[in-house]
Amino acid sequence: xxxxxxxxxxxxxxxxALASIVSVTLGVATMIVVNAVMAGFSYEMQTRIHGIxxxxxxxSHSLSGFQDPQWHMDEIxxxxxxxxxxxxxxxxxxxxxNFQVRGQWITRQIMLIGIDAATHAQVSDFGRYLQHPANxxxxxxxxxxxxxxxxxxxxxxxxxxxxxxxxxxxxxxRMRVERERVWREKLDADRRAGEGPEAAAAEPSRSVDxxxxxxxxxxxxxxxxxxxxxxxxxxTPPATxxxxxxxxPIEGTRMDPANExxxxxxxGIGLASFRDNAGTDRFLVLPGxxxxxxxxxxxxxxxxxxxxxxxxxxxxxxxxxxDSNFVFVPIASLQRMxxxxxxxxGLASVNSIQIKLREGADLDRVRDTLRKxxxxxxxxxxxxxxxxxxxxAAVDMEMSVLNILLFLIIAVAGFGILAIFFMIVVEKTxxxxxxxxxxxxxSGIGGIFLGYGLFLGIVGAGAGLALGLSIAWNINSIRAGVxxxxxxxxxxxxxxYFYRIPSIVHPFTVLWIIVGAVGIAVGSSVLPxxxxxxxxxxxxxxxx
Amino acid sequence: xxxxxxxxxRVRDLRKNYRSGETTLEVLRxxxxxxxxxxxxxxxxxxxxxxxxxxxxxxxxxxADSGSIELDGTQIDGLSSARRDRLRNTAVGMVFQSYHLLPxxxxxxxxxxxxxxxxxxxxxxRVRRDARDAARGLLDRFGLGGRLRHKPRQLSGGExxxxxxxxxLVTRPRVLLADEPxxxxxxxxxxxxxxxxxxxxxxxGLSIVLVTHDAAVARRADRIVRLAAGRVDDAPHASDQAGQxxxxxxxxxxxxx
Numbered sequence: 001x002x003x004x005x006x007x008x009x010x011x012x013x014x015x016x017a018l019a020s021i022v023s024v025t026l027g028v029a030t031m032i033v034v035n036a037v038m039a040g041f042s043y044e045m046q047t048r049i050h051g052i053x054x055x056x057x058x059x060s061h062s063l064s065g066f067q068d069p070q071w072h073m074d075e076i077x078x079x080x081x082x083x084x085x086x087x088x089x090x091x092x093x094x095x096x097x098n099f100q101v102r103g104q105w106i107t108r109q110i111m112l113i114g115i116d117a118a119t120h121a122q123v124s125d126f127g128r129y130l131q132h133p134a135n136x137x138x139x140x141x142x143x144x145x146x147x148x149x150x151x152x153x154x155x156x157x158x159x160x161x162x163x164x165x166x167x168x169x170x171x172x173x174r175m176r177v178e179r180e181r182v183w184r185e186k187l188d189a190d191r192r193a194g195e196g197p198e199a200a201a202a203e204p205s206r207s208v209d210x211x212x213x214x215x216x217x218x219x220x221x222x223x224x225x226x227x228x229x230x231x232x233x234x235x236t237p238p239a240t241x242x243x244x245x246x247x248x249p250i251e252g253t254r255m256d257p258a259n260e261x262x263x264x265x266x267x268g269i270g271l272a273s274f275r276d277n278a279g280t281d282r283f284l285v286l287p288g289x290x291x292x293x294x295x296x297x298x299x300x301x302x303x304x305x306x307x308x309x310x311x312x313x314x315x316x317x318x319x320x321x322x323d324s325n326f327v328f329v330p331i332a333s334l335q336r337m338x339x340x341x342x343x344x345x346g347l348a349s350v351n352s353i354q355i356k357l358r359e360g361a362d363l364d365r366v367r368d369t370l371r372k373x374x375x376x377x378x379x380x381x382x383x384x385x386x387x388x389x390x391x392x393a394a395v396d397m398e399m400s401v402l403n404i405l406l407f408l409i410i411a412v413a414g415f416g417i418l419a420i421f422f423m424i425v426v427e428k429t430x431x432x433x434x435x436x437x438x439x440x441x442x443s444g445i446g447g448i449f450l451g452y453g454l455f456l457g458i459v460g461a462g463a464g465l466a467l468g469l470s471i472a473w474n475i476n477s478i479r480a481g482v483x484x485x486x487x488x489x490x491x492x493x494x495x496x497y498f499y500r501i502p503s504i505v506h507p508f509t510v511l512w513i514i515v516g517a518v519g520i521a522v523g524s525s526v527l528p529x530x531x532x533x534x535x536x537x538x539x540x541x542x543x544x
Numbered sequence: 545x546x547x548x549x550x551x552x553x554r555v556r557d558l559r560k561n562y563r564s565g566e567t568t569l570e571v572l573r574x575x576x577x578x579x580x581x582x583x584x585x586x587x588x589x590x591x592x593x594x595x596x597x598x599x600x601x602x603x604x605x606x607x608a609d610s611g612s613i614e615l616d617g618t619q620i621d622g623l624s625s626a627r628r629d630r631l632r633n634t635a636v637g638m639v640f641q642s643y644h645l646l647p648x649x650x651x652x653x654x655x656x657x658x659x660x661x662x663x664x665x666x667x668x669x670r671v672r673r674d675a676r677d678a679a680r681g682l683l684d685r686f687g688l689g690g691r692l693r694h695k696p697r698q699l700s701g702g703e704x705x706x707x708x709x710x711x712x713l714v715t716r717p718r719v720l721l722a723d724e725p726x727x728x729x730x731x732x733x734x735x736x737x738x739x740x741x742x743x744x745x746x747x748x749g750l751s752i753v754l755v756t757h758d759a760a761v762a763r764r765a766d767r768i769v770r771l772a773a774g775r776v777d778d779a780p781h782a783s784d785q786a787g788q789x790x791x792x793x794x795x796x797x798x799x800x801x
Contacts, residue, residue: 006646009648437644439631
């Protein structure tokens with residue numbers, strides 16, 4: 001009983017000990033906040049990655065891919081059974097994106113991904129990342145007649161950060177065509193006046209391209225023309241490998257750019273825009289604009305061919321690595337353009353099959369099953385985690401290192417407790433002697449100091465818990481307050497592609513932090529407690 | 545007297561050395577001492593004669609090098625430390641020259657301290673009321689009924705020593721061991737403390753061992769034991785007429801009665 005009373009009395013009279021409570025509090029609060037924000041970022045990142053990649057990716061090592069995706073899908077279905085809820089074939093090739101901004105040609109290195117518009121959104125969160133509300137429901141590679149979001153649909157802000165998307169779509173396209181027509185008329189007028197022959201030189205070649213591509217666009221929906229089928233054969237000479245070379249001389253079908261579009265593409269938003277300091281997105285290309293893409297054919301060796309496409313939407317996963325790299329096109333168009341359709345059998349080839357598993361399925365087990373069925377030297381089967389393994393591992397390691405460093409803060413508080421307690425033991429030596437002369441046991445005396453340490457730990461950690469949680473849950477208002485006070489941007493959305501700092505509090509992590517902090521507080525009172533317990537009563541009584 | 549009453553303390557051939565580095569200081573060299581139940585004995589001797597050490601050994605605050613102490617029929621050497629702690633708490637009450645009250649606790653809490661040490665939290669909740677009553681009763685008896693909530697620093701020396709005596713008695717010990725209880729007090733106050741001890745000895749039959757270097761204080765006891773150079777000095781001494789002098793307890797009480 002005396003232990004409780006004395007703990008309490010010492011606590012009330014030794015304010016210096018409260019200093020160590022403050023350091024425990026700060027340490028615990030910092031750890032909770034940092035872990036919450038790190039977990040938030042990590043969660044955001046994993047959701048993004050998982051949203052982009054499907055659960056399992058079944059792919060061929062070769063750029064030319066494998067034939068007959070339907071047969072593969074049936075085999076996969078047979079091997080993995082009920083775990084599979086969705087599959088979609090894709091074709092992915094490295095490519096170059098070219099577009100013109102104010103007379104300058106800008107070239108970007110991209111990954112061109114052919115997807116099945118009907119099924120692709122079923123295996124991943126692809127649909128969620130599009131800018132047109134209708135496309136988020138069901139993707140169409142046809143240009144929409146306006147209605148693109150000017151507010152980022154994935155953030156909870158209501159401020160339009162993309163005013164440029166207001167007129168995107170057909171209105172923008174018609175306006176551009178009209179502007180070009182006026183410009184051409186002006187050029188023609190100038191040429192008739194005998195001036196500016198160089199400036200006019202670019203236009204005829206462009207219109208030739210348009211004519212050629214118009215033919216292609218017209219044939220997209222239909223069965224491939226004979227020329228394309230012939231081009232699909234890998235054995236044929238390079239000269240005939242590209243069906244569009246064959247199509248190019250076709251004359252007479254002039255495309256009307258104001259009412260027709262080329263094959264639709266959905267580029268990553270990072271390819272077409274940048275964010276200025278005010279947080280507004282500036283676009284270099286808008287839905288409705290035409291771009292050129294250069295990609296390798298499926299022949300051996302691959303040949304680079306180019307085609308014109310119309311931007312119909314933007315893809316924004318908030319992972320800048322993907323947003324500035326991926327361009328999606330209809331898989332059938334890409335297969336035909338690359339010559340991936342066997343002219344004899346009519347079977348198309350694909351690079352990979354994206355597989356979605358049912359909720360709660362064991363990814364690794366299904367992956368291993370598929371690996372057993374399909375030979376590893378032809379096919380690679382990986383989970384989305386495998387695909388981003390190094391990145392996820394790096395984030396995990398970052399978190400552990402950060403935790404170790406932050407835990408040292410609490411350890412420093414522990415040394416503070418150690419020093420203060422030694423001081424108290426020396427100061428209270430006589431009282432310890434008195435208690436021993438009254439019959440207090442050594443363990444009882446030690447218990448006073450352990451209890452004292454436990455109390456400091458619990459109070460410090462409790463206060464740290466309250467402080468940490470309130471910061472973690474209100475981090476965005478705090479950020480706003482700090483930004484308002486200092487006038488500096490603490491969190492720049494243009495870097496992170498998040499509008500607010502993500503923060504997730506894992507109860508288990510918090511529990512560990514609290515247990516660790518209390519453990520350190522008790523641990524550092526062990527030595528002083530031992531010293532107090534071992535004091536000789538007679539000597540302690542003589543102590544002044 | 546010692547032959548007829550059962551001995552409550554029996555010390556035989558007690559030896560204690562203090563070592564500091566190379567030199568060994570022989571503090572007690574074969575001490576024999578008996579305290580009968582209800583007896584009031586003074587132990588006198590010069591500084592360094594070993595009287596305080598003897599008291600600490602009898603109060604279980606220290607362990608002897610050899611020899612034996614029997615406290616209330618229990619051999620205390622060879623006891624486990626837990627049983628020593630228990631015995632110290634229940635069988636012995638100690639009073640010191642500089643009071644040794646706990647500065648954080650008030651008078652009542654100081655008196656209750658030995659009982660708090662004895663009981664765990666749950667047990668304490670059960671016995672709290674009785675313990676409070678006992679402590680209040682003792683403090684009332686010593687004229688401190690109005691100062692229960694005063695901290696030691698708010699009390700005078702005599703009051704602090706009376707609180708210390710109350711603390712020593714609250715456990716109802718068989719023996720009270722007092723180490724120079726009047727050493728820090730003026731003559732009148734010290735006399736009051738001695739009167740209190742005498743009364744306890746006479747009225748309650750409490751056995752008391754009083755260590756002092758003051759012959760006048762020592763004479764209040766029934767019997768005087770003289771320590772010199774670590775041994776009991778049996779030679780008769782002119783000033784050892786304990787109980788005969790005018791100030792002795794029995795004389796006082798005889799007068800009072």
